Amino acid sequence: MSTRNEKEINERRLAHEIRTALDASANALPDNVTDRLAAARRIALSRKKAQAAVAAPQLATAGLHTVSFDEDDSPLHRAGAWLRRLGLVWTLVALAAGLIGIYHWQQQQRVDELADVDAAMLLDDLPPTAYADQGFHVFLKRGQ
Amino acid sequence: MATDQELSDFLASVERRAFKQAVFAVRDDEAALDIVQDAMIKLAEKYGDKNAAELAPLFQRILQNTIHDWFRRQKVRNTWVTLFSNLRDDREGEDNDLLDTFEAEIGTESAESSADKVERAQTMHIIEQEIQRLPARQREAFLMRYWEDMDVAETAAVMGCSEGSVKTHCSRATHTLAQALRARGVRL
Numbered sequence: 001m002s003t004r005n006e007k008e009i010n011e012r013r014l015a016h017e018i019r020t021a022l023d024a025s026a027n028a029l030p031d032n033v034t035d036r037l038a039a040a041r042r043i044a045l046s047r048k049k050a051q052a053a054v055a056a057p058q059l060a061t062a063g064l065h066t067v068s069f070d071e072d073d074s075p076l077h078r079a080g081a082w083l084r085r086l087g088l089v090w091t092l093v094a095l096a097a098g099l100i101g102i103y104h105w106q107q108q109q110r111v112d113e114l115a116d117v118d119a120a121m122l123l124d125d126l127p128p129t130a131y132a133d134q135g136f137h138v139f140l141k142r143g144q
Numbered sequence: 145m146a147t148d149q150e151l152s153d154f155l156a157s158v159e160r161r162a163f164k165q166a167v168f169a170v171r172d173d174e175a176a177l178d179i180v181q182d183a184m185i186k187l188a189e190k191y192g193d194k195n196a197a198e199l200a201p202l203f204q205r206i207l208q209n210t211i212h213d214w215f216r217r218q219k220v221r222n223t224w225v226t227l228f229s230n231l232r233d234d235r236e237g238e239d240n241d242l243l244d245t246f247e248a249e250i251g252t253e254s255a256e257s258s259a260d261k262v263e264r265a266q267t268m269h270i271i272e273q274e275i276q277r278l279p280a281r282q283r284e285a286f287l288m289r290y291w292e293d294m295d296v297a298e299t300a301a302v303m304g305c306s307e308g309s310v311k312t313h314c315s316r317a318t319h320t321l322a323q324a325l326r327a328r329g330v331r332l
Contacts, residue, residue: 011318015290018321021271022291024264026160033173037159040181045152048188 150196155184158200162207165287168276169211179214183207204288205302267330274324278317281305285313286321 029037121128130136146154159180166176183206191202275283281303288299289310300307325331 010322011315014318014322015286018271018275019290021268022161022164022275025268025272026164029160029163033163033177034160036177037163037180038156040177040184041152041155041159043181044155044184044188045148047185048148048151048192 145193146196146199151188151192151199154196154199154203155187158203159184161291162203164272165207165291166211168272168283168287169280170214171276175214179207179210183210186210200292201294201298201302204292204294204298208284208302270325270328270330271321274321274328277324278320282313282317282320285310286317289314 121131162180162183163176166179167173170176170179183203186206187199187203191199194202275286278286284303285299288294288302289296294302296307296310299310303310
């Protein structure tokens, strides 16, 4: 147990000495390095400000992109908003036209099928009234 | 939420140590400066709204991840650049070069203080070299625990390993450093 404690104490003592040396080394960095670090710090801080200014309205209007576009008065953003709206309208118009077209095509198909059946019945040798006759149906069943 | 001043103070307090940590890992001053800058920007952009007390472990995690990303990019880009960088740095790291530099300063300052300064600088340089030679995980654990004053749990969280592993890494690092420094005649 005591050996373990001694080991830990030695470890901490050595770590402390190394830490002192590392601190001294870090404090003796050349000027060009400290200047670059200071510049990096300034860049990081400027990014924080930019992020904070944009983040608040974006979070407040999450899901309502058109509002955030309207808030920006630049011509480029207004044009972009118009194009987006126009694109949405055209998509909806195209979808509606497609649905109407499909409906009309199906109706026409049904009319054509009924017309074919009617034409076949009218051109047949058997008169159409025969189909309404009960006795004719019985005759057909017996024949099968 | 940390104010701009608090964030600035925090970055100023850690930037030198962060730079040295990055240098120990990548062995290239320019790359280390880029890494520290990236880490600072990431911290400010993503965690600028955190409390000042939370910044230290977050920054360490970002710094370590940025260092790992740098190694990944280097590996993908071209391995020979890394090899060249290592060779160049090893050559620059020879004791002779350091002594030459400090010999030039002897004439400008008093002999006694210069001798002490040279000895201290030499010891510092040897320590840094031996820290650089540590396996990456041992070095990370050692520096975070004993230089960044992070506790075992925080270090484990940043390194993504168990607390037991952190203790093992630290113990091995200290043992290796003690042996290496003794072998090079450095007494701490």
